[in-house]
Amino acid sequence: MIKLHKGIFLIIVLSLVFFISGCAKKGVEQVEEITPPETGATTEAPSMEIEMPESEEGVEVAAGATIEEEIANFQDRDIYFDFDKFNLSPEARKALAEKASFLNAHPEIKIKIEGHCDERGTREYNLALGERRAKSAQDYLIFLGINPTRTSTITYGEERPVDPEHNEAAWTKNRRAHFVVLVK
Amino acid sequence: MKRISILTGMAILLFSTLLWGADRIHIDIQARQFKKLNVAVPSFVGPPDLVASVWDICSKDLAVSGVFSLIDPQSYIDQGPMKEIGAGTLKDWILIGADYVIAGQVDRQGATVSFSVQVVELSTAKILLNTVYTTNADSVYRGVHAFMDAFIGKAVGIEGMFSSKIISIQKKGTKKQLYGSWCDGTGGKAIQGGGDLVLNPAWSPDGKKIAFVSYWRNNPDLYILDLSTYKVGTVSNEKGINSTPCFDRTGDKIACTLSIDGNPEIYMLDLKKKNHLRLTNSWATDTSPSLAPDGRSLVFCSSRAGTPQIYVLDIPSKKVERITFAGTYNTEPVFSPNGDLIAFTHLAQDRRFHIAIIRVDGSRMSVLKGTGAGDESPTFSPDGRLIAFACSDGNIYITDIFDTMSVRITTGGGFTEPSWSSVIR
Numbered sequence: 067m068i069k070l071h072k073g074i075f076l077i078i079v080l081s082l083v084f085f086i087s088g089c090a091k092k093g094v095e096q097v098e099e100i101t102p103p104e105t106g107a108t109t110e111a112p113s114m115e116i117e118m119p120e121s122e123e124g125v126e127v128a129a130g131a132t133i134e135e136e137i138a139n140f141q142d143r144d145i146y147f148d149f150d151k152f153n154l155s156p157e158a159r160k161a162l163a164e165k166a167s168f169l170n171a172h173p174e175i176k177i178k179i180e181g182h183c184d185e186r187g188t189r190e191y192n193l194a195l196g197e198r199r200a201k202s203a204q205d206y207l208i209f210l211g212i213n214p215t216r217t218s219t220i221t222y223g224e225e226r227p228v229d230p231e232h233n234e235a236a237w238t239k240n241r242r243a244h245f246v247v248l249v250k
Numbered sequence: 251m252k253r254i255s256i257l258t259g260m261a262i263l264l265f266s267t268l269l270w271g272a273d274r275i276h277i278d279i280q281a282r283q284f285k286k287l288n289v290a291v292p293s294f295v296g297p298p299d300l301v302a303s304v305w306d307i308c309s310k311d312l313a314v315s316g317v318f319s320l321i322d323p324q325s326y327i328d329q330g331p332m333k334e335i336g337a338g339t340l341k342d343w344i345l346i347g348a349d350y351v352i353a354g355q356v357d358r359q360g361a362t363v364s365f366s367v368q369v370v371e372l373s374t375a376k377i378l379l380n381t382v383y384t385t386n387a388d389s390v391y392r393g394v395h396a397f398m399d400a401f402i403g404k405a406v407g408i409e410g411m412f413s414s415k416i417i418s419i420q421k422k423g424t425k426k427q428l429y430g431s432w433c434d435g436t437g438g439k440a441i442q443g444g445g446d447l448v449l450n451p452a453w454s455p456d457g458k459k460i461a462f463v464s465y466w467r468n469n470p471d472l473y474i475l476d477l478s479t480y481k482v483g484t485v486s487n488e489k490g491i492n493s494t495p496c497f498d499r500t501g502d503k504i505a506c507t508l509s510i511d512g513n514p515e516i517y518m519l520d521l522k523k524k525n526h527l528r529l530t531n532s533w534a535t536d537t538s539p540s541l542a543p544d545g546r547s548l549v550f551c552s553s554r555a556g557t558p559q560i561y562v563l564d565i566p567s568k569k570v571e572r573i574t575f576a577g578t579y580n581t582e583p584v585f586s587p588n589g590d591l592i593a594f595t596h597l598a599q600d601r602r603f604h605i606a607i608i609r610v611d612g613s614r615m616s617v618l619k620g621t622g623a624g625d626e627s628p629t630f631s632p633d634g635r636l637i638a639f640a641c642s643d644g645n646i647y648i649t650d651i652f653d654t655m656s657v658r659i660t661t662g663g664g665f666t667e668p669s670w671s672s673v674i675r
Contacts, residue, residue, distance in 0.1 A: 189667060190582050194507060201513070221491055
């Protein structure tokens, strides 16, 4: 029993480490650039990949995080969409619920939601689609009780990919809403 | 009974074949059955640098013409420069399969350049054209394009479109800026000052202004660049997106996409009255309007049926009719200058984007081969025969509505969203 607990604890800690370091690397247009607190994580990362669903619990564990860490967490977690879609998946809604609780805990913070698309659609259409994605995220935050005046949206269409590669893995990452903290 | 139904079937088949054939003829005369005319262009007489640049413009114009084909100079029997074609040499040109020969002389005097050019039609053994074009040294293109316009007019009766320009978006590092060139790709240069991220360029009907989207103020807003003064004015900076501008034929109105009322809808901006009129009303994404030449209708893209498809909107009644039913992704429609065809970007069965054309009533959709590497953003030439588009390799290509070619007009990559001007005199 004790051994098992230790194992779970290790998984949670490692997935948290992976989560923070992995996400910080792909940060785009961050207002605050936070360097990952741990460095040795990269070697463990591949084997920990399957434990990613645990990362939500990992975030809970980070209750003692500083405001800078919390903002980094908030900004580094994009929500993702299917091709040509702007509806929110259960994972996206879960992530938005966490963002809402962060915003509730920090009423002074205002955010901008960026809507992005992968390169496959056409530019003009993607500009509009990116806006729908940002608005979907915004609407859900408002539904969760966030004051609309604290949120704004912008679309970049397919102009600002987080991953410039031309493959499914890159496209999956690029169909996203990204969150930027404006005022602390 | 069986025999009757077979006969009826055959009659229907025959009748429909006749109908199909009859309807296609007026396009096919110009196109599928039209063999490109072979043109020989020996080197011109004059200063080598000038001769080289004039010859280069001539050859590029032939390449994008959709009508002419340049005969490789290696095959010319006399490979020397010539300012006119000697009567005794006609058989040499006929021998290599030429329909026309262009000879000429280029002179530079101070700030002026004169291009004295002669075209011989070999089928009639007559001089088709014998003219001198004089231009400023810095706008040699203008003179050569005026010549090519006259040549295509005399040879095949098509109103020349060589004196037109293509504006596109060029990626430079992390920036995107406006880039303009003549329609054959010559004389290209970047137009700076629009901000770091510029999109959706569109010409005014007189070719003097360009409407575009810029993120200057951290929002996709609409601006107009005046090419005579290089001043930029704000057209629309409403909350949300302000995108995909398209001038009407007067230049006083712009159809565009705004999301001021919650989601992307089509609006008409009146530049004089400084107001906007909403034209569509749908929960879905409506974008990319392109006005018919008569201004009474527009074609646009909407996802109201679940996937992006092409719709025609009658502006007075605001009645909307869907015209594309093939495929799950049809976007970026543009009206042809004659108002009979619509070109758009179509996700084809090979899972790649292709330019497709369709009639305004939704009939006769055809998917163009193009580069085969992923083509988007079609724009018609002023005469409606040619279509420029952006390929996924980052270059702009020109094809014709009959799908006979795919000619690259840019080099180096980074180019997207071409927009073809009217003829600029």
